[in-house]
């Protein structure tokens with residue numbers, strides 16, 4: 618696979634779903650990938666990337682930003698409140714807002730700095746114990762809570778359980794978004810982004826299909 622192949626597949630999936638060309642944003646997930654691979658994708662002109670750890674993102678993106686204009690960085694992994702400030706300075710979007718304490722911290726920092734990245738609320742659609750995200754039944758309440766805090770909530774994010782049909786989870790996420798008037802849907806990874814696009818994804822997070830297998834486990 619390559620960046621161009623993935624872009625072609627996204628365009629085909631958009632067309633097949635009757636969606637506007639370019640309506641899906643490709644987030645190239647560069648976590649634990651060697652710098653040469655990331656650089657190769659930057660050289661091909663891609664500018665939207667995802668990382669799942671603040672520490673790792675802080676270690677590699679400032680240098681890339683000095684060399685390449687227009688980089689847009691998305692934090693897609695769990696965020697600890699004590700890293701929230703650093704994350705807000707570094708990234709353009711956070712896809713993993715998943716609890717009131719984090720929401721309150723982000724709101725306080727946004728007040729203080731006058732700046733906040735775009736936010737996505739992570740929903741644990743599979744209700745898995747080990748996975749982050751609010752439960753589907755708590756989603757409406759948490760979205761309202763975030764809005765009361767004046768947070769810029771742009772959409773929802775999910776990571777379906779590995780063993781299950783992702784379409785059911787994507788459809789559930791889309792339903793929660795519609796009833797809450799949210800446009801953004803961050804869903805779909807290397808193995809299932811076309812299904813996600815068919816069900817309304819606006820942001821797909823694709824790692825290994827672009828960069829190759831990760832050298833270390835990236836969870």
Ligand SMILES: *Cc1c(COP(=O)(O)O)cnc(C)c1O
Nearest residue numbers: 646669693806807822823824825
């Ligand atoms: C690693 C990761 C991805 C990308 O996974 P691939 O299967 O390599 O495409 C997407 N979303 C999240 C939250 C991730 O942690």
